[in-house]
Amino acid sequence: MKLQTRIVHAGQEPDPGTGAIMPPIYMTSTYVQEEPGIAPSGYEYTRASNPNFTIVENLLASLESGHFATIFSSGLGGLTAIVSSLNPGDGVVALQGVYGGTFRLFNSVFSRFGIKFSQVTPDKLEEALKQKPKYLLFETPTNPLLDIYDIEAFSKLAHKYGVEVIVDNTFATPFNQNPFEFGADHVWHSTTKYLGGHSDVIGGVVITNSHEMKQKLDFARKALGLNPSPFDAWLVNRGIKTLGARMRLHNENALKVAEYLSKHPKVAKVYYPGLSQHPQAHVAKKQMRGFSGIVSAEFNLSLEETKKLVSSFTLFALAESLGGVESLVCHPASMTHASIPPEVRKEIGLSDGLIRFSVGIEDADDLIDDLKVSLENRVPHPQTMSV
Ligand SMILES: *Cc1c(COP(=O)(O)O)cnc(C)c1O
Numbered sequence: 001m002k003l004q005t006r007i008v009h010a011g012q013e014p015d016p017g018t019g020a021i022m023p024p025i026y027m028t029s030t031y032v033q034e035e036p037g038i039a040p041s042g043y044e045y046t047r048a049s050n051p052n053f054t055i056v057e058n059l060l061a062s063l064e065s066g067h068f069a070t071i072f073s074s075g076l077g078g079l080t081a082i083v084s085s086l087n088p089g090d091g092v093v094a095l096q097g098v099y100g101g102t103f104r105l106f107n108s109v110f111s112r113f114g115i116k117f118s119q120v121t122p123d124k125l126e127e128a129l130k131q132k133p134k135y136l137l138f139e140t141p142t143n144p145l146l147d148i149y150d151i152e153a154f155s156k157l158a159h160k161y162g163v164e165v166i167v168d169n170t171f172a173t174p175f176n177q178n179p180f181e182f183g184a185d186h187v188w189h190s191t192t193k194y195l196g197g198h199s200d201v202i203g204g205v206v207i208t209n210s211h212e213m214k215q216k217l218d219f220a221r222k223a224l225g226l227n228p229s230p231f232d233a234w235l236v237n238r239g240i241k242t243l244g245a246r247m248r249l250h251n252e253n254a255l256k257v258a259e260y261l262s263k264h265p266k267v268a269k270v271y272y273p274g275l276s277q278h279p280q281a282h283v284a285k286k287q288m289r290g291f292s293g294i295v296s297a298e299f300n301l302s303l304e305e306t307k308k309l310v311s312s313f314t315l316f317a318l319a320e321s322l323g324g325v326e327s328l329v330c331h332p333a334s335m336t337h338a339s340i341p342p343e344v345r346k347e348i349g350l351s352d353g354l355i356r357f358s359v360g361i362e363d364a365d366d367l368i369d370d371l372k373v374s375l376e377n378r379v380p381h382p383q384t385m386s387v
Pocket residue numbers: 074075076077099101102139143168170171189190191192193202203204
């Protein structure tokens with residue numbers, strides 16, 4: 001079946017008891033057993049599993065064309081599950097540009113348990129792989145600079161050294177990119193973002209073709225208490241039904257915003273993998289079907305001026321996170337990446353004038369009008385202001 005049909009139907013069956021076309025929310029902690037240790041449904045306790053988990057796991061596995069999925073209480077819960085199966089002395093190597101929470105989980109938590117973590121630029125990767133880490137982890141596109149990493153090339157290189165590859169596919173979503181097609185071993189998402197899609201739930205998932213990994217993930221969820229609530233699993237399942245419709249609009253609107261910004265005199269540089277001037281546009285084209293809704297732009301503005309600009313929009317709400325139907329704007333230097341010292345920020349290309357837009361599914365004309373009002377001191381279009 002084609003992806004758009006799987007988005008609507010994979011893993012979804014009418015409720016066996018009532019015929020309800022949408023799954024009920026199984027708000028239960030436990031399940032009645034026939035005899036001690038014999039649970040006819042296969043479920044015993046919701047920390048281990050729940051029918052709402054199974055439904056959305058089957059859906060997510062199908063969307064990534066993977067065999068198994070395990071969902072978690074958050075994206076970072078999923079990463080915790082992966083890393084908790086490692087032993088002291090084991091290493092994880094990441095390509096530069098991982099999510100701040102990923103960096104913090106390794107450096108402030110797992111480092112104390114003897115897990116080695118390093119972040120390298122692509123030119124230093126082969127040397128790092130020679131140390132035989134357990135995993136190579138990377139995001140593509142990255143946050144907030146939208147760098148694109150060649151999944152096929154980096155997977156090939158990692159496999160040469162027996163290293164398994166985990167791709168954080170949160171920004172692209174399975175609508176735009178399937179890392180398994182290019183050799184990744186495990187795919188990780190924060191379902192909080194585009195998969196949930198409505199900024200109303202926190203969740204995560206790891207998808208794998210390895211039965212051994214699936215068992216490790218399920219064990220970690222049960223042993224560490226990384227389970228979501230059945231309601232949250234239901235919300236993610238519900239959100240995904242419109243993934244295709246939403247992502248088409250995110251892709252379309254973001255390209256329009258990126259094109260508008262790239263022609264604007266106050267903008268020094270636009271970061272969007274769908275623009276032909278993106279340095280890895282050819283790689284993006286190879287591995288992505290669309291380029292998603294995140295656009296970053298560097299403005300010729302001071303720190304104070306940039307802070308003023310991000311607070312001045314009407315439709316772009318100033319908030320962390322991304323991937324919801326509504327547009328958001330964020331100033332990495334003072335928000336998501338504030339804990340990084342200014343010198344380091346500069347070194348990795350994160351200037352004070354950098355702004356990240358999560359372009360929503362509103363009408364693109366209204367979104368661009370909102371930008372124009374702030375950037376060009378224009379009078380707002382009356383309809384933009386009357387929402
Ligand atoms: C948000 C995010 C995460 C973490 O997910 P949570 O659901 O917030 O725990 C990981 N990776 C990326 C790329 C993200 O955007």
